[in-house]
Amino acid sequence: MEAHLREHRDGQLEWLEWSDGDLNVAFSTRRGGVSDGCYESLNVGFAVGDDSVRVRRNRELLCAAVGVALDDLVVPAQVHGKHIRAIGSGDRGRGALSPQTAVPNTDGLVTNVPGVPLAVGYADCLAVVVAAHEAGGCAGLALVHAGWRGLMDGIVARAVRRVWEYGPADFALIGPSIGSCCFVVDEALAMRFAERFGAEVVTNLADGWHVDLWGCAVGELRASGVASEAIDVAGICTSCDARFYSHRRDRGATGRQAAIAWIGPRRRSV
Numbered sequence: 001m002e003a004h005l006r007e008h009r010d011g012q013l014e015w016l017e018w019s020d021g022d023l024n025v026a027f028s029t030r031r032g033g034v035s036d037g038c039y040e041s042l043n044v045g046f047a048v049g050d051d052s053v054r055v056r057r058n059r060e061l062l063c064a065a066v067g068v069a070l071d072d073l074v075v076p077a078q079v080h081g082k083h084i085r086a087i088g089s090g091d092r093g094r095g096a097l098s099p100q101t102a103v104p105n106t107d108g109l110v111t112n113v114p115g116v117p118l119a120v121g122y123a124d125c126l127a128v129v130v131a132a133h134e135a136g137g138c139a140g141l142a143l144v145h146a147g148w149r150g151l152m153d154g155i156v157a158r159a160v161r162r163v164w165e166y167g168p169a170d171f172a173l174i175g176p177s178i179g180s181c182c183f184v185v186d187e188a189l190a191m192r193f194a195e196r197f198g199a200e201v202v203t204n205l206a207d208g209w210h211v212d213l214w215g216c217a218v219g220e221l222r223a224s225g226v227a228s229e230a231i232d233v234a235g236i237c238t239s240c241d242a243r244f245y246s247h248r249r250d251r252g253a254t255g256r257q258a259a260i261a262w263i264g265p266r267r268r269s270v
């Protein structure tokens with residue numbers, strides 16, 4: 001299914017957005033920030049060697065543009081694991097201004113509290129949003145950072161299970177991330193993917209074994225009870241598309257873009 005992501009721009013700052021009014025999702029690009037060098041320019045990651053003052057400024061710019069308060073943003077300290085933490089009002093602002101206060105050792109956040117924006121950072125990995133709606137409103141939301149290890153370990157299925165605690169999981173969105181065009185692995189890893197997700201996620205081409213991580217995530221979502229027609233895939237490869245940071249294309253020397261998701265209306269400053 002084609003994603004209904006819309007491109008937005010505010011001065012130099014560019015991002016992608018999805019909204020049904022009550023559920024809001026934004027994916028940043030690398031454009032419109034204050035970092036330079038390999039972090040140019042909207043790097044939101046503290047852990048990649050960039051100047052932390054600039055990272056904070058980039059987060060301020062991004063939050064103002066997409067319509068959330070940076071002071072409310074909840075950010076995990078990601079470890080390519082499978083843990084998902086429930087987030088409440090008392091967690092507002094954790095990890096927003098400093099990595100020291102981030103939600104430790106977690107790659108997924110789930111909440112049913114309106115106005116608590118969840119965020120993850122990534123550069124090729126998948127950012128996956130899963131949500132439940134009841135009585136016309138968003139009843140629960142999960143946001144996970146899923147690299148190939150997280151996918152293998154089932155973090156996407158775990159996110160769906162957590163969302164089902166709030167209501168029927170009836171929405172999923174896979175953001176910009178590395179496509180099968182660019183995710184080439186050795187044969188041994190390709191075989192592990194084929195065994196875990198089915199032979200159709202692996203293709204052997206002249207330049208090596210290509211793995212379709214979007215297909216892996218979609219398969220996991222469907223197997224967890226999310227209807228096919230409820231799953232949106234952005235279909236944007238971060239390695240091909242120069243608007244995004246790509247760990248693989250940039251050979252590790254790069255920044256991080258953010259996925260931000262929240263329940264409730266945006267607080268647009270303009």
Ligand SMILES: [Zn+2]
Nearest residue numbers: 181182237240
């Ligand atoms: Zn690509």
